[in-house]
Every structure is written in structure tokens, then in C-alpha cells.
Amino acid sequence: MTGRQRPIPSRPSRLLISTVAAGALLMTGCGALPGASGDSREPVTVVTWAPSGASGPDTANMAGMTAMAQAYARWVNGDGGLDGHRLRVVTCDEEDTSAGAGNCARLAVEEKAVAVVGSYSRHGRAFMTPLEVAGIPYIGGYGASEEEFRSYLSYPVTGGQSALLAGNAKQLARRCDRVSLVRPDTLGGDGQSWLLNTGLTEARRPAPLDIRVAETTTSYDDAAGRALAGAGASGGCVTAVLGDRTETFLDSFRRLEPTTGTVRISSVLGSVGQPLIDRTGGRDSPFEGAYVTGWYPDSGDARWNLMRQVIRKHAFGDNRIDPDDTGVQTTWIAYTALKSIVESLHEPGITAWKVTKALNKGIRVSTGGLTPELRWRYEDMLGSDSYPRIVNSKVTFQVVRDGKLVAEKKGFVDVTKTLSDASATG
Template structure:
């Protein structure tokens, strides 16, 4: 933070009218509150995510682009980013490599100085255009490997690797035997290895490795094998199957009553199970009641999310695509918080991609209000392992489903840097 006074005077009528017309975010409108004599140029960024994609395995993260727009309205109504109007361009990534590449090329065309708080599984398509243009990718969701290897990526969480390493440590606290149900793919092999590394580091036996088809409509066979391997009392089954995790636990619950010998605890990670899924499957009567869940951030009821919730309430205009309990919207909020911190640290009349990248690479800290550790991306700050060289946030949270809500299972963050490094070295 620069410590300078941020103008907080009411917005002029012209700006309100412009917002009502829907033009504020991309095109800008007249004088900007907080800018000194127009001396500070607008800052243009892009946020992309798939929206409206059809199909059983479709990924729809429209709440992330909607969160970006709400953030811009809030920021611009309070002086912008260090006096710069924030212009947000959004793009439907369509959950395809073509869509991801098109969004990246549009970011270059729009002269975006950063891509912020976005989601894509297609890093091989979107990262090369950003690298060629020198545009930093700040706070992606963590859905592609390139986010943790590209020199132009600045992740705010540890992605699925950190969640899996953390899930192993969470399971080790209360499970004598663990069954891991994961996709029968090369990526699934990596998942199993991370869980095995974390459990054995904690002095637990290696988990039973249950492979499952990614696109199955029933998982009775995998569920039966997982139950048998986990045993009964003090046994746990963890499943990381993305959108198919719900399908697996449907099969699991149908078989469990006939298993006998006591209740087996279930587990997963955020992204495969989240609060919206728990709500849609019955809340406190959900099959996920009592489940261990590993996340990146504090639970959704934590007071540290209050500012984000207020912004959604006051600036999203009832946009029901934004769920404050959704990890995607939370990641976008954190990414824009980082952008604000870095822009203020640069403190320049004109913000460029090069200036942001220089500040990020120089280790400029970004305080996210306790939602993550203070983040910085200098050479000495990154994990530097061969598999995950760009990870800087190796902290996760332990949560549990209680009375239909994800709540803290353990206070504070758990650092899984050792597990990530060991798994990378031994793989």
C-alpha cells in the first residue's frame, strides 16, 4: 500500500449514468473519480472463464467473470486502482482449447496489461500468446499445469497438487486406512502419488489405489473396492473425480449400508466437492455430511470474506451467477486484490504489462487480507520443484461438512511444501 489518501467522495451523476448504461467496464465514460486531472491512464485487464457450456462434464464458471465486473464497479466507485479506472474485458473460454486461445489473443488485441482471476483447463492454448506478448496471468484457478510452470504465471493458490497433498495430511489425522478413488489416467497417477506421499510422511500406510473411468455413469465397482479396502471403523474413502465425484458418492452410499461393520468417512477436495454441491444434494441431509474436505482458502463463513460479500451484495445487481461460497468467485476476488496491491506498489501514471511483471518478479508483496498468506513471486519465493516450479502458496485449509455447511476442521493454514517437494523429487 502506498499510504496515500484514497478519494471516497460520492460518484458524480455522469458516472452513475454511465454505469447504468453498462459502458463503464470496457469503454470508460468521461471524468473518473480519483484521477488527478486525468493524469492516470485506465488499466485494462481481461478475465475469462467458460460460461453456458452444455454436457454432463461441462465446466461452467460464469461467476468468475461476473465477479470481475462487480469488483470493477466497486473499485471504480472508490477511486479505482491507485487512481486508475479499472476496465475489465471478459471472454467466454468455452472450456475448449480453441476458445482459450481465442481469449488469449483477444487479451493481446485489447492491450490488456494482465489476465486476472480466470479459469481454463487449456494452458497449452492460452499461455503461449500471453508469453509472447509479455502479459502476466495473475491468479488463475489452478486448473492447468502451465499455471504452475510458465514464467508469466502468478498463481494465488497451489492448485490441485496442494489440495491433494493437504488431503493426505487431513486424512492422516483420523483415518487408519485410506482408499483413494481417482481417474484411470496419467493425471490420476499423479494424484495417487501425492496422496501416497502425504500419508506415508504422516506415518500412515500407503492408500489403496482405486482406478475409475473419468466418464462413468455408475461407480458401483470402484465404490465396492474402496469400501472393502478401507475397512470399517477408522477407515476413509477419498475421491477426486471432478464433476463425477458426486456420481461416485451416489454409488458409494447405495453400497455402504450393506457393507456392515460401521461407518466409513468420506473425503474429497474443493473443486470436486463444494458448498453449492452440498446445498444442491440436501444440505444437512446431503450424503457429504461429515466429509473431510481440503480447500485453499478459509471456509466461506469466515469473516475475512465479509468485504467480498458486501461488494457482491452492493455491486453485482442481483447477478445470481455469483455465489460467494463458490471457489471460483473467491479466486477471482483474491486475484483482483493482488492486482490492486501491485498497481498501488507500481505507483505510476501509466500501468503496463512490463511494469506489473517487473513488480511481481521483484517480490512485491500482495496482502490478501488473510485469505492467503502474503503473496510474492520472486525467485526465492517460488517452490522451485521440477513439477510445480511456480507455486508460491503451499498452504491449504482443513474443512468438514457439519450441519450442511463447510466449516473449519482445523484453525489456520497447513503448509504442504514438503509433501509437494518430496512427491516431485520421487516421481
């Protein structure tokens, strides 16, 4: 975020309270759950937040994540709950602001949440401190803030954008003689360049041509021209990691290089995804043929079938939930982890302290193959100065073929060495 920020109010706004109340009423019911022994087990309250009504060219809107959390609760409660506990999901509109993030964190404290699960925020400083003070773990965030990979109460399910950039370097090294990188002229952009350079160097490829663009730019014509020149006439690749502006850059690039296949384009999930490909023409999309590095298996993989079934049966046609969206997928994986954690405790009352203790003692979490098995002991973490909390440093290689993101290489690719090398020399 840039510019002035609004003062942080001491309590959630009326809009946040109404949003949460609706979610709480939806999730809370009377009587025992199917398969539970009377009402001996207390409900488990968690919070999921994401920007749900944000607007503007530089704001995120991830309403599918909170909607997925609500659908998950309807499903799991209809199937006996979490080890007999009714799951109570409270949702919060994070508004894509530091004030909104702080409000949502304080709401989690007020609701006595045992965890914040499967959420999105770019404002880690605003939300992590209230959670740390209250001892509430943050499980499976989207990885949009640096604090998620540093706080002792954060338990990420992916390696964040750092793992994607390290993986993108490996993916491009397999296919490209030369690489041009188009990235923001920011401190975070500097990190992108260093990770890509480290990965390409490890593969004995030339360093990428580093093309910086201002965050406020309105034209990518100059950057597109330099990227095309740097990639060469054939055998080269251009990778762009510009978030929502990746599409705008590609429009400029394709006007200069309209023939698909001579210079390949590339990006990472979060900057490019199936919803964007669908919106820009499917198989006629300018992303056709692009290499894309992701965290999870491609959306057509059978391992997503259970999530899709839950959405069909329990989302009631909620068009906010797109099963191909990475945010929705992250929320599903985070709640899958929560289910394993609660079921491992076998206690009538679940608290944030008990959840945190189980995580720190090394509970193993299976996500049905959507990630490697997850474990958050100290010895499971990458432990580098730059990425101390990463426990999952594996990514997937995908390619856009006939308008669909499909696997370019089967299985996961480990980028631990690239992350470690980049941290040691950065």
C-alpha cells in the same frame, strides 16, 4: 479434453466479440474518477475469462468468475479506481475448449491488457503461448492447467490441485486408519495417487488402496464396493477426487454404506464445494461429515465479509455469482492482488511490462488473510521439477457439519515438504 478439436480461428468469434463489447461498455465511463486528479491517469485494462455457456457432462461452467470481475470493477471504480486509474475489465467466454482459450488470449493481446486476472481454463497450452509472446502476465488463475505452474509469466495464488492432494493426505492421516482413493485412470490421476501416498507415508500411515476408474465410466458401483472393502468396517476413510463426477460416485457409495460415521468420506474443493452440498440437501446431503481440503478459509469466515458486501452492492442480483463458489473466491483474491500491484507502481501509465517487473522484483501482496502473504520472486517458489511456480503451498482443513463447510482445523497447513518429497521421488 479428448476427441477432435475445432480449428482455432485467427480472430475471436462473433459471440466472443459481443460478450467482450458488453463487458467493455459496462466498465468504461467518462470523466475523472472520484479522488483522481483530473484525467491524468490512464485506464488499466485487464481480461478475465472463463467458460460461461458450456454444456455437457464433462464441461465446466464458471460464469461466476467473469461476473465477479465485473462487480469488482464497479466497486473499485466507484471508490477511486486503482490508485486513480479506472479499471476496465474485458470478459471472454473461454467455452472450455482449446479454441476458446486461444481466442481469449488473442483478445487480451488485441485489447493491450496489462494482465489476465482471476481466470479459469483447462487449456494452458492454448492460452499461455500467446500471452508469453505478448508479455502479458497471468495472475491468479484457478490452477486448472499444468502450464499455470510452469510458465514464467504465470503468477498463481494457490498451489493448485497438487497442494490440495498433499493436504488431503495430511488431513486424512489425522483421522483415518486406512484410506481408499478413487481417482481417474489418467496421468493426472497417477499424480493424485502419488501425492496421497507420499503424504500418508510421511505420517506413517499405510499407503492408500488405489482404485482407478475410466473417465468414460457410467457406473461407480464396482469402485464403491472396492473402496468400502479397502477402508474397512470402521476407522477408515474413502477419498474421491473425480471433479463433477464425485457426486455420482458418492451416490453409489452411500447405497452400499448408508450409515454415516463408520467410514468417513473425503475430497478436495473443486470436486466438492458448498454449492454442491446445498444442491444435494444441505444438512441432509450425502456429504454430511465429509473431510474436505481447500485453499482458502471456509466460506463463513469473516475474512470474506468485504467480498460479500461488494457482491451485494455491485452485482445487482446477478445470480451467476455465488460467494461460496471457489472460482468466485479465486477471482476476488486475484483482483485483490492486482490492486496491490497497481498501487505499488504510482505511475500515470500502467503496462504489462511494468506489472511483470513489479511481480518479478518481489512485490508483497496481502489478500486480507485469505491466503498467506504472496510474493513471486524466484526464491519464494517451490522450485521443484514438478511444481516450479508454486509460491503458496498452504491449505485449509474443512469438514461438512450441519450442511456447511466449516474449519476442521484453524489456520493454514503447510504442505511444502510433501510436495517436495513427491517431486523428488516421483
